[in-house]
Amino acid sequence: xxxxxxxxxxxxxxxxxxxxxxxxxxxxxxxxxxxxxxxxxxxxxxxxxxxxxxxxxxxxxxxxxxxxxxxxxxxxxxxxxxxxxxxxxxxxxxxxxxxxxxxxxxxxxxxxxxxxxxxxxxxxxxxxxxxxxxxxxxxxxxxxxxxxxxxxxxxxxxxxxxxxxxxxxxxxxxxxxxxxxxxxxxxxxxxxxxxxxxxxxxxxxxxxxxxxxxxxxxxxxxxxxxxxxxxxxxxxxxxxxxxxxxxxxxxxxxxxxxxxxxxxxxxxxxxxxxxxxxxxxxxxxxxxxxxxxxxxxxxxxxxxxxxxxxxxxxxxxxxxxxxxxxxxxxxxxxxxxxxxxxxxxxxxxxxxxxxxxxxxxxxxxxxxxxxxxxxxxxxxxxxxxxxxxxxxxxxxxxxxxxxxxxxxxxxxxxxxxxxxxxxxxxxxxxxxxxxxxxxxxxxxxxxxxxxxxxxxxxxxxxxxxxxxxxxxxxxxxxxxxxxxxxxxxxxx
Ligand code: NAD
Numbered sequence: 001x002x003x004x005x006x007x008x009x010x011x012x013x014x015x016x017x018x019x020x021x022x023x024x025x026x027x028x029x030x031x032x033x034x035x036x037x038x039x040x041x042x043x044x045x046x047x048x049x050x051x052x053x054x055x056x057x058x059x060x061x062x063x064x065x066x067x068x069x070x071x072x073x074x075x076x077x078x079x080x081x082x083x084x085x086x087x088x089x090x091x092x093x094x095x096x097x098x099x100x101x102x103x104x105x106x107x108x109x110x111x112x113x114x115x116x117x118x119x120x121x122x123x124x125x126x127x128x129x130x131x132x133x134x135x136x137x138x139x140x141x142x143x144x145x146x147x148x149x150x151x152x153x154x155x156x157x158x159x160x161x162x163x164x165x166x167x168x169x170x171x172x173x174x175x176x177x178x179x180x181x182x183x184x185x186x187x188x189x190x191x192x193x194x195x196x197x198x199x200x201x202x203x204x205x206x207x208x209x210x211x212x213x214x215x216x217x218x219x220x221x222x223x224x225x226x227x228x229x230x231x232x233x234x235x236x237x238x239x240x241x242x243x244x245x246x247x248x249x250x251x252x253x254x255x256x257x258x259x260x261x262x263x264x265x266x267x268x269x270x271x272x273x274x275x276x277x278x279x280x281x282x283x284x285x286x287x288x289x290x291x292x293x294x295x296x297x298x299x300x301x302x303x304x305x306x307x308x309x310x311x312x313x314x315x316x317x318x319x320x321x322x323x324x325x326x327x328x329x330x331x332x333x334x335x336x337x338x339x340x341x342x343x344x345x346x347x348x349x350x351x352x353x354x355x356x357x358x359x360x361x362x363x364x365x366x367x368x369x370x371x372x373x374x375x376x377x378x379x380x381x382x383x384x385x386x387x388x389x390x391x392x393x394x395x396x397x398x399x400x401x402x403x404x405x406x407x408x409x410x411x412x413x414x415x416x417x418x419x420x421x422x423x424x425x426x427x428x429x430x431x432x433x434x435x436x437x438x439x440x441x442x443x444x445x446x447x448x449x450x451x452x453x454x455x456x457x458x459x460x461x462x463x464x465x466x467x468x469x470x471x472x473x474x475x476x477x478x479x480x481x482x483x484x485x486x487x488x489x490x491x492x
Contacts, residue, residue, distance in 0.1 A: 014044050015044045015045065015046045016044060016045055016046070016078060016303045016305070017045075017046045017047075017048065017075075017076045017078070018045055018046070018047055018048070018076055018078040018079070018080055018299070018303075019047075019048050019049075019050055019069075019072050019073045019076045019078065019079045019080070020035070020047050020048070020049050020050070020079075020080050020081075021049070021050050021051065021052045021053070021069075021079070021080075021081045021082060021084075022049065022051075022082050023052065023053050023081065023082030023083050023084040023085075023277060024053045024054045024055075024082075024083070024084045024085040024277045024279070024282075025083065025085055025276070025277025025278050025279040025281070025282040026082075026083070026277060026278045026279075026281050026282050026286075026287035026341075027053075027082030027083050027084065027277055028082070029282070029283070029285065029287055029289070029341045029342075030082060030273070030287050030288070030289035030291075030292045030341060031080075031082040031292060032345075033289035033292075033293070033341050033342065033344065033345035034080075034289050034292045034293045034295075034296050034345075035047070035296075036345050036349070037289075037293060037296075037312060037315075037316075037345050037348050037349055038293075038296050038297075038300065038308065038312055040349045040352060041308050041311045041312045041315070041349075041352050042307075042308050042311070043300060043305055043308045044305060044308075048072050048076055050065075050066075050068075050069040050072055050073070051066075051069070052064055052065045052069060052081070052084055052095055053084030053085060053086075053095065053277075054084065054085040054086075054087060057086065057087050057092050058087060062091050062092055062093055063093050063095065063098055064084065064086070064092065064093070064095040064098075065095055065098075065099075070102075073099075073103070073268070074103075074268065077267060077268045077269070078268070078269055078271075078299060078302070078303060079099070079268065079269070079270040079271070080270075080271050080272070080292075080295065080296055080299055081099075081270055081271070081272045082272070082273070082277075082292060083272070083273060083275060083276045083277040083278075084277055085276075085277045085279060097139065099263075099270055100134050100135065100263055100270075101135055103265050103267070103268040103270070104135065104265040104266060104267065104268070105134055105135070105263035105264060105265040105268065105269065105270055106133065106134050106135050106161065106164050106165060106168075106264070106265055106266075107131060107132075107133070107134055107164070107165055107168045107262075107263070107264040107265075108130075108131070108132040108133075108134040108242060108246070108261060108262070108263050108264075109129060109130075109131055109132075109168075109172065109261060109262040109263075109264065109298070110129065110130045110132070110246045110249070110250065110259060110260075110261040110262075110274065111127075111128075111129045111259070111260075111294070111298075112126065112127075112128055112129070112130065112229075112246070112249035112250050112252075112253040112255075112259060113126065113127045113128075113253055113255070114126040114127070114253045114254055114255065115254070115255065115258070115317075115320055115321075115359060116254075117334065117358075118320050118321050118323065118334060118358075118359070119254050119255055119258065119320065119329050120254050120329075120331060120334075121252070121253055121254030121255070122252065122254075123229050123230065123252055123253065123254075125229075125230040126229040126230055126252070126253050127230075127233075128225075128229055128232045128233060128234070128235060128249060129172065129176075129178070129233070129234045129235070130235050130237070130242060130245060130246040130249055131165065131168060131169040131172060131234060131235065131236040131237075131242075132165075132236075132237060132238075132239060132241075132242025132243065132246055133161060133162075133165040133197075133236075133237070133238050133239045133242060134165075134239060134242075134263060135161060135239070136156050136157060136158060136161045136238075136239060137155055137156070137157060137193075137238045137239035137240050138153050138154075138155050138239065138240050139239045139240065140154060140155075140156045142154040142156070146391065146393065146439060146472045146473065147393040147437070147438045147439045147472060148393075148395070148438055149437045149438045149439060150422075150437055150438065150439035155190070155193050156193075157192075157193040157194070157196050157197055157238065159196065159200065159378070160375040160377075162196055162197050162200035162201075163200055163204065163375055164372065164375060165236060166183070166197075166200050166201050166204045166205075166236055167204055167372055167373075168236075168264070168370065168372060169181050169234055169236035170204060170205070170207070170208045170211060171370045171372060172234060172370065173208070173211050173233070173234045174208065174210075174211065175365050175370060176364075176365070177365075178211075178233045178234050179211065179212055179233055180211065180212040180213065180214065180232070180233040180234065181205070181208075181211055181212070181213050181233070181234045181235075181236060182213070182214050182215070182216060182221070182232055182233070182234070182235045182236070183197070183198060183201040183213070183214070183215045183216070183235075183236050183237065184215075184216055184217075184218040184221045184222070184235060184236075184237040184241055184245070185197050185198045185201075185215070185217070185218060185237065185238065185241075186217060186218045186219070186241075187217075188217055191487065192485065192486070192487060193238075194238065197237075197238055198215055201213070201215065201236070202215075218237065218241050221235075222241075222244075222245055222248070225245065225248070225249065226248060226252060229249065229252060229253070246261075246274075247274075250274055255329075256274065256275055256291075257275055257288045257290065257291055257328045257329065258288070258290045258291055258294065258329070259273070259274045259275075259291055259294060260272065260273055260274065260291050260292065260293070260294025260295030260296070260297070260298055261273075261274050261295060261298075262295065262298040262299070262302065264302070264370075266372075266374075269299070269302055271295040271296060271298055271299040271302070272292065272295045273291030273292040273294070273295055274291055275291050284340075285340035285341050285342055286326065286327055286340060286341065287326065287341050288326035288327075288328050288329065288341070288344070289341055289344060289345060290316065290320075290326075290344075293312070293316060293348075296312070297309045297312050297313050297316075300312070301364050306364040306365065306366055307366075309364055310362055310363060310364050311352055311353065312348075312352070313362045314351075314354065314355045314356060314361050314362060315348050315349070315351035315352045315353070315354060316348050316351075317355075317356035317359045317360075317361065317362070318351040318354045318355065318356045318357075319344070319347045319348045319351050320356075320359070321356050321357065321358050321359050322336060322347070322351075323335045323336030323337060324336065324337045324339055324343075324344065324347040325337070325338065325339070325344075326338070326339060326340070326341065326344055381480040381481040382480070382481050382482070383478055383479075383480055384478065384479045384480075384482075385451075385452055385453060385454070385476055385477070385478060386445070386446070386452065386477050386478065386479050386484065387414075387417070387443060387444055387445040387446065387452060387476075387477035388414070388443075388444050388452065388457050388460065388474055388475070388476055388477060389441050389442065389443050389444075389474065389475040389477065389486075390406075390409075390441075390442045390444065390460060390461075390464065390471045390474050391439065391440070391441055391442075391471065391472050391473045391474070391475070392406070392439075392440045392441075392442055392464075392469060392470060392471055392472065393438055393439065393440075393470040393472050394438060394440055394469075394470065395438045397436055399419055399421070399426040399427040399430050399436065399440075400427065402419060402427070402440060402442075403416065403419055403427045403428070405467070405469060406419070406442045406469065408463075408467055409444075409460050409463050409464060409467070409469070411456065411459055411460070411463070412447060412450070413446060413447060413450050413451075413452055413453075413456045413459075414444040414445065414446055414447065414450075414452050414456050414457075414460060415444060415445065415447050416442055416443070416444055417443050417444065417445040418442075418443040418489050419440055419441065419442050419443070420440070420441045420443075420489035421434065421435075421436040421437060421439065421440055421441075422437060422439070423441075423487070423489065424489065425489035426440075439472075441489075443477070443489075444460060445477075454476075457474060457476070461474070
C-alpha cells in the first residue's frame with residue numbers, strides 16, 4: 001500500500017482530504033493527468049493514495065481491496081477512482097458493486113452530453129443526466145436454484161431506496177437548474193416493485209412544483225431516449241434499467257470516453273470515468289483522461305469547490321473545441337492536433353481561466369454538496385395475513401393432477417384457490433397450450449368466513465411433508481391497510 005499526502009502549494013487551508021486509486025491499465029496515466037489539471041486549477045486537496053484492482057486480486061484478495069484501504073476510504077469519505085482490471089476467471093468480486101453497497105452509495109449520476117460539432121454524434125442537442133438507483137433492485141444479489149429447471153433472483157425495491165433516489169433527482173435538477181425530471185419504470189407489469197417506485201416519484205414530484213415531471217414506461221421511454229434524447233433532461237430509474245440505459249445514453253452522446261460518473265451516498269461518495277482500464281492502450285501516453293476528469297469535476301462540485309470545478313470544465317470545453325484531441329476522438333477536418341494524454345492535460349492547463357466560444361460554458365451553483373433530509377420511517381400500516389403461496393417442485397405436466405395432490409392439504413381454515421406456473425394461471429381453467437416447468441405456485445386462501453394465521457401455514461407445511469409434496473418455499477400474502485399487496489396470477 002502506498003500512502004502519502006500531496007498538498008497543493010499555497011493552499012494550506014480548507015483542504016479536503018480525498019482517497020485516490022490509480023487503478024490498472026490506462027488508470028495511472030489518466031489519473032496523473034486529471035490530478036495535474038485540477039491541482040493546477042487550484043483544487044484544495046490532500047490526497048491519500050491506495051492500491052485497488054488487479055494486483056490486489058492476484059495477491060489472493062478476491063475483493064480487490066485490502067482492509068486498510070477500506071479504512072482510508074471510510075475516513076476520507078471522498079474517493080476518486082481510476083478504472084481497474086478484474087482478472088479473468090471465477091471468484092473475483094466486482095469492486096464497483098462492492099464499494100457502492102458497502103458505502104451506501106445509493107445514487108449513480110451520469111451526465112450524457114454531446115459536444116457537437118467537435119465530437120461526432122447523431123444527437124447534437126443531447127444534454128441529459130441519468131440518475132440511477134444504485135443499491136437495490138435485482139442487484140441485491142439474492143438468487144436461488146429452487147427446482148431442477150428454475151432459478152430465481154429477488155427484485156427488492158424499498159420505500160427508503162425509492163424516496164432517496166427520487167428526491168436526489170429532484171434536488172439535482174434544482175441545483176443544476178434543470179427543468180424536468182422523468183421517471184422510467186415497468187409498472188404496468190411489476191405493479192408492486194416498479195409500482196412503488198412510480199408512486200414515490202409522484203409523491204415527491206408534488207414537493208417540486210417548479211420542476212416539470214413525467215413518467216414513461218421504460219420500453220417506449222428507452223426507445224424515445226435513443227431516438228430523441230433532446231426530449232429529456234434528468235431521468236431517474238431503478239438500478240437495472242439505469243445500468244443499461246446510462247451506457248446507451250453515453251454511447252449515443254458520442255462520448256463514452258468523455259463521460260464521468262458520481263456515486264453518492266449519505267456519508268461517502270465515489271467519482272470515476274465510465275469506461276474501463278483499456279489494457280491495450282496502457283503505458284503509451286495515448287489514453288483520453290477526459291472521462292476521469294469529468295468525474296473529478298463532479299467531485300469538486302460535490303465537495304463545494306465549485307469555482308475550481310467551473311474553471312476546469314470551461315478550460316476542458318475550450319480545449320475540445322480548439323480541436324486538441326486524443327486519438328479516440330480525433331477526426332480529420334474537425335480536430336486540429338492529435339495529442340497524447342500528457343499533452344492533452346497541458347493543453348487544458350493552458351486554457352485555465354478561458355471559456356469555450358462555441359460550446360456552452362458552465363456555471364455551477366455556489367451551494368455545496370446536495371444535502372438531503374434523512375429518511376423518516378412512515379407509521380406502520382395495518383398488516384393482515386390473507387393467504388399463502390406454497391411453491392412446489394413437481395416434475396409432472398398436468399396441472400389438474402397436481403391440483404388433486406395439493407387439494408389433499410386443504411383444511412377447515414385454508415384451501416387451494418389457484419395454481420400458476422411462471423406466473424401464468426394453469427388451474428383452475430388453464431390452457432393446455434401453456435408450457436409448464438417443474439416450479440408451481442399453489443395459492444391458499446382462507447375458507448369462507450375464516451381467516452388464516454401462521455399456525456395454519458405450519459399445518460399446511462407439515463401435511464405437505466406427510467404427503468411427500470416438495471414445498472421449496474412459501475410466500476405469505478398480506479393486505480396493507482386493507483389493500484391486497486401481492487400479484488395475481490396472469491390470466492386471473
Ligand atoms: P474499456 O472501456 O476499457 O475499453 C473499450 C474500448 O474503449 C477500447 O477500445 C479502449 O481502447 C477504448 N477506451 C476506453 N477508455 C479509453 C480512454 N480513456 N481513452 C482512449 N480509449 C479508451 O472496456 P473493456 O475493454 O471491455 O474492459 C477492459 C477492462 O476494464 C476489463 O478488465 C473490465 O473489467 C474493466 N472495466 C473496469 C471498469 C471500472 O473500473 N469502472 C469499468 C468497465 C470495465
